[in-house]
Amino acid sequence: GDAQDGFLDSAVFIQAGSVHAAPIITLAPATATNPAGATHTVTATVMNGTAPAAGVTVTFNVNSGPNVGTTGTGITNATGQATFTYSDTGGAGTDAIHASFVDGTGVTIQSNEVSTIWQAVAVFSITLSPATATNSVGGSHTVTATVMQGTTPLPGVTVTFNVISGPNSGTTGTGITNATGQATFTYSDTGGSGTDQIQASFVGADEHTHESNVVTKTWTPTSVAAMTISKSANANAVSPGTNVTYSYVVKNVGSVDITNPTVTDNKCSPVTFVSDSDNDGPAVLDLNETMTFSCSAILTSTTTNTATVTGQGVEGQPVAQTSLPVTVLVTPPTQAVGGEILGIDATSLFVVGAFANAFWILPVIAAIGAALAALTTGIIRRK
Ligand SMILES: [Ca+2]
Structure with missing residues (x-):
């Protein structure tokens, strides 16, 4: 009204x-x-x-x-x-x-x-090129999108470019197609080394978003990130239930500092930082620096394991190295009781530890008492 x-x-x-x-x-x-x-x-x-x-x-x-x-x-x-x-x-x-x-x-x-x-409309299309490219880290890269409807280039179309994965993931920009249907996008590598995936898109007159092919750009490091790792155990052969300590020595043998050196062992955890040769902590493994790590495990059977150190070079390049395997023999205990134990879970006894001195079994059995006298039938002489 x-x-x-x-x-x-x-x-x-x-x-x-x-x-x-x-x-x-x-x-x-x-x-x-x-x-x-x-x-x-x-x-x-x-x-x-x-x-x-x-x-x-x-x-x-x-x-x-x-x-x-x-x-x-x-x-x-x-x-x-x-x-x-x-x-x-x-x-x-x-x-x-x-x-x-x-x-x-x-x-x-x-x-x-x-x-x-x-x-009916001719099919919209957008293609992105070049399909692949490689350059050193820190440079810039230009991709070109071509927008067509059928075989006709579409000028004046706003194209959105996205780095969808890789060290520069999240970088974005727009361009407007020219008379030949082309729009370009240039960005700088600020994420270090690795491979970016890039895609372009536009919204057509059909109100739908049309996405291009995915192209890649690989940024290669100009420096060499490299480490060595050596692993040792404090014993070569032990009795079951022995606590064994492994030591790991990591060294920077590349041309750049390595950040966050981290050691893992496939059969021991956690691996902890012990010391570093320049005494400034575990964050950075400087050129030629060595770091020592440690891990302990109670072994119940012969164990072979390896350790891997990972880190990152200053240009973002990942670096990893795996040690040679180390084997610690776990030998059967001496027959201190003079017989095998049957009818009870012998495994649970072995893992309690200190089995090398097995005389503790006798007082344990004595304490079980008359109510379990039948257990003695489970202790037989070795034939
Ligand atoms: Ca250091």
Whole structure:
């Protein structure tokens, strides 16, 4: 309504729920043309004579065409208007659309019929090049996207470029295609060495996002990151249940500092930092520096294990080295009891530790008491 006749507007709202003053519904636009696959919006206007009818539920139907059967509802606003938007999922063709509402007396009031033409469009495409490239770290790289519709280059299209993985992941930019449908994107390597994956995309007139192929850019380090690792045990052969300590000596033998040197052992954890030759802590393994690490494990059987040191060179290049294997023999205990133990879980006894001195078994058995006298039948002489 307008500002001058608020009294009449009130009357309109009272009438809205039971439209009875020659209600009509009109649908617009009468015709439209859209690319196939896009969306289309129509607007219904419900009037009571010259007054807009608010709060009326309008039903929209696509009665024929590629999207026949598509339906929806809307409620008219203060100006008597309700809108309906749908996507073309049926491809090219012409849809006929109606709107209707049920008035206060139960009569369905139909609108005029409107139509929209979904035009088949040549396939949009975007290609990115070069497919691969390699340069030293810290340089810059340019990729070119070409946007086409069918065989026709598309100028004036905004292309979005994204580094989707790699050391520069998250770097992004945009460009606008020129007369030949090409847009370029240049970025600098700030992430160090590694391989970036780059992709470009644009939103076509069909309102869909079209993505390019994925291209790569490899940034190679100009420095050499290298380490050695040697591993040793504090014993070559032990009895079951012995606590064995492994030592690991790591050395920087490359041309750059290595950050966060970390040692893991495939059969011992945790491996802990012990000392470093320049006494500034475990964070950086400087040129020619050595670091010592340690790990302890209780061995119950002969064990062969290796250790691996990992770290990162100053240009982001990962570095890893694995030691030679180390074997500690775990030998059977001497027969201090003079017999085998049967009928009980011998394993649980062995892992308790200190089995090299096995005399403790005798007082343990004595303590079991008469109630378990039958256990003695489980102790037999070795034949
Ligand atoms: Ca250091």
